[in-house]
Amino acid sequence: MMNDERIHHSSFVIHHSPSSLINMAWYHDFFHGLPQDAWKAAQTDEQTHLDLELLVETLEFGPGDRLLDVFCGYGRHAVPLARMGARVTGVDISADYIASLHAEADKLPLTIMEGDFMQLSDELATGAPFDAAYCLGNSFSFFPQPAMLAFLTRIASLLKPGGRFLAHSEMIAESVLPDYQSRNWQPIGDDDQDPILFLVDNVYDPLESRIDSHLTYIRAGVTQTRLAQHYVFTLAELKRMYNDAGMRVVDCYGSIEGDSYTLGDEAVWILAEKE
Numbered sequence: 001m002m003n004d005e006r007i008h009h010s011s012f013v014i015h016h017s018p019s020s021l022i023n024m025a026w027y028h029d030f031f032h033g034l035p036q037d038a039w040k041a042a043q044t045d046e047q048t049h050l051d052l053e054l055l056v057e058t059l060e061f062g063p064g065d066r067l068l069d070v071f072c073g074y075g076r077h078a079v080p081l082a083r084m085g086a087r088v089t090g091v092d093i094s095a096d097y098i099a100s101l102h103a104e105a106d107k108l109p110l111t112i113m114e115g116d117f118m119q120l121s122d123e124l125a126t127g128a129p130f131d132a133a134y135c136l137g138n139s140f141s142f143f144p145q146p147a148m149l150a151f152l153t154r155i156a157s158l159l160k161p162g163g164r165f166l167a168h169s170e171m172i173a174e175s176v177l178p179d180y181q182s183r184n185w186q187p188i189g190d191d192d193q194d195p196i197l198f199l200v201d202n203v204y205d206p207l208e209s210r211i212d213s214h215l216t217y218i219r220a221g222v223t224q225t226r227l228a229q230h231y232v233f234t235l236a237e238l239k240r241m242y243n244d245a246g247m248r249v250v251d252c253y254g255s256i257e258g259d260s261y262t263l264g265d266e267a268v269w270i271l272a273e274k275e
Contacts, residue, residue: 031094034217059132068133082108129160141171141230152245159274247272
């Protein structure tokens, strides 16, 4: 996994050699170029505002508390939460995303770390345990079952007793399989810029419970392709993994407004608490 890691807080930066790259996963080389531009263009201010409201309402943190943003991206949650007074640590594997956060980290109680979250345990474990953590943006489905359990166990190890964790996914079985689409396309962007044409060709592997998404991005004559892999679990399977990791599922929401999850909802927000 990624070991080309950079930890930044104000002017503090640590580099590790890229020569120790091991266990390369698809997401290590995904987040750059048109896919990264498309993801950022697809996020709206309204969606981010609703995300922040749910985080504030569910995670029970206050000014000065330590928050962990797993797969923080370009900081659309980490930056406003740091502006509210929380001490936020954001982790992302994208060098471009982390580079874009340097200026914000110099002005706010924001620590940013570049690297694979699964390989940053020593750096993240320094200091007091985190009061709460979150993983939004549909990054919660990157791992097969053994790695997912390891991921949840790592989250639990970094939280204080009673600390809460909010995770968002559009890839649980009860959401994605009833309305499974093998192909789709859509333009991404607005009238002020060249839109990105996004095409997806999905292949579901039932023996692995995995969706292999062959993605194509086109803008202004430039075409880039990627492969993304998302693992599909039922909510019951995830609940058992949470329990095995030392966390108790408190609630499952089927909307950003906090409605209880029901079969066929487009996404789930899972709220858990460290025991």
